[in-house]
Amino acid sequence: MQAEEKRVEEEMMGREEEDWEAERAAEIDYVFKIVVVGDSAVGKTQLLGRFTKDEFCFDSKSTIGVEFQTRTITLNHKRIKAQIWDTAGQERYRAVTSAYYRGALGAMLVYDITNRQTFDHVARWVEELRAHADNSIVVMLIGNKADLAGRRAVSTEDAVEFAEEQGLFFSEASALSGENVESAFLSILEEIYGVVSRKALELDEARRNGGNDVLMLKGNKVSVLSEASMMETSAMKKEHSVPVCDVDVWIK
Ligand SMILES: Nc1nc2c(ncn2[C@@H]2O[C@H](COP(=O)(O)OP(=O)(O)O)[C@@H](O)[C@H]2O)c(=O)[nH]1
Numbered sequence: 498m499q500a501e502e503k504r505v506e507e508e509m510m511g512r513e514e515e516d517w518e519a520e521r522a523a524e525i526d527y528v529f530k531i532v533v534v535g536d537s538a539v540g541k542t543q544l545l546g547r548f549t550k551d552e553f554c555f556d557s558k559s560t561i562g563v564e565f566q567t568r569t570i571t572l573n574h575k576r577i578k579a580q581i582w583d584t585a586g587q588e589r590y591r592a593v594t595s596a597y598y599r600g601a602l603g604a605m606l607v608y609d610i611t612n613r614q615t616f617d618h619v620a621r622w623v624e625e626l627r628a629h630a631d632n633s634i635v636v637m638l639i640g641n642k643a644d645l646a647g648r649r650a651v652s653t654e655d656a657v658e659f660a661e662e663q664g665l666f667f668s669e670a671s672a673l674s675g676e677n678v679e680s681a682f683l684s685i686l687e688e689i690y691g692v693v694s695r696k697a698l699e700l701d702e703a704r705r706n707g708g709n710d711v712l713m714l715k716g717n718k719v720s721v722l723s724e725a726s727m728m729e730t731s732a733m734k735k736e737h738s739v740p741v742c743d744v745d746v747w748i749k
């Protein structure tokens with residue numbers, strides 16, 4: 498199992514590096530990694546397909562169950578590439594690896610409004626995110642299959658209450674009809690943009706005040722030292738052509 502996990506991890510790193518090369522060529526300002534989580538069969542893959550299909554770019558498909566799709570949008574005059582990862586079935590065995598969450602700035606946590614159990618499991622997914630993802634990750638709860646309102650098993654009120662308690666954004670949506678899919682993804686991208694911009698500012702300020710102990714380039718990895726708040730950041734200044742493989746966001 499450990500060897501398998503390592504293989505998955507290495508493959509993920511390779512993917513991200515390839516994608517990074519592509520984005521440099523395409524003049525992308527930011528890449529935001531978003532993970533999609535939730536129980537099996539709630540519609541994660543369909544939601545992803547619905548959002549990315551217009552400007553679909555099938556970056557990679559894996560034989561070992563790791564993949565992401567991308568779509569580039571313009572937000573605040575910036576080219577932002579949403580790199581959205583799909584569990585591709587790993588959730589069935591509760592075997593989503595921590596590498597899946599690494600560097601994610603956002604998460605779509607999906608349940609099925611016609612299946613109560615998938616909503617009851619949402620708390621577990623929140624724990625999973627808290628355990629493996631960055632503290633500042635933006636999480637959006639999605640009640641999918643809103644087109645099946647006649648078979649509803651989870652009230653909107655219950656979901657709103659849970660989302661408020663947990664500090665999550667919330668939307669019902671339908672991958673089938675497309676209702677709210679675009680708006681949900683655009684909202685999470687805007688929220689991430691807000692978080693990243695704030696962090697970039699903090700980082701800039703810290704650099705001006707603290708000098709070079711804040712950012713340290715070590716081999717091909719960026720280590721962020723100094724204050725705890727800095728350690729959460731996934732946003733880094735673009736450093737000439739230093740190859741960096743564990744940073745998802747570039748600021749020009
Ligand atoms: N009615 C309806 N069915 C959906 C919707 N989204 C997904 N499904 C169906 O739910 C099943 C599981 O979808 P899938 O995307 O594979 O779920 P995943 O396991 O979470 O990735 C499939 O049969 C889909 O056709 C939706 O919005 N409405």
Ligand SMILES: [Mg+2]
Binds near residue numbers: 541542583584585586
């Ligand atoms: Mg799936």
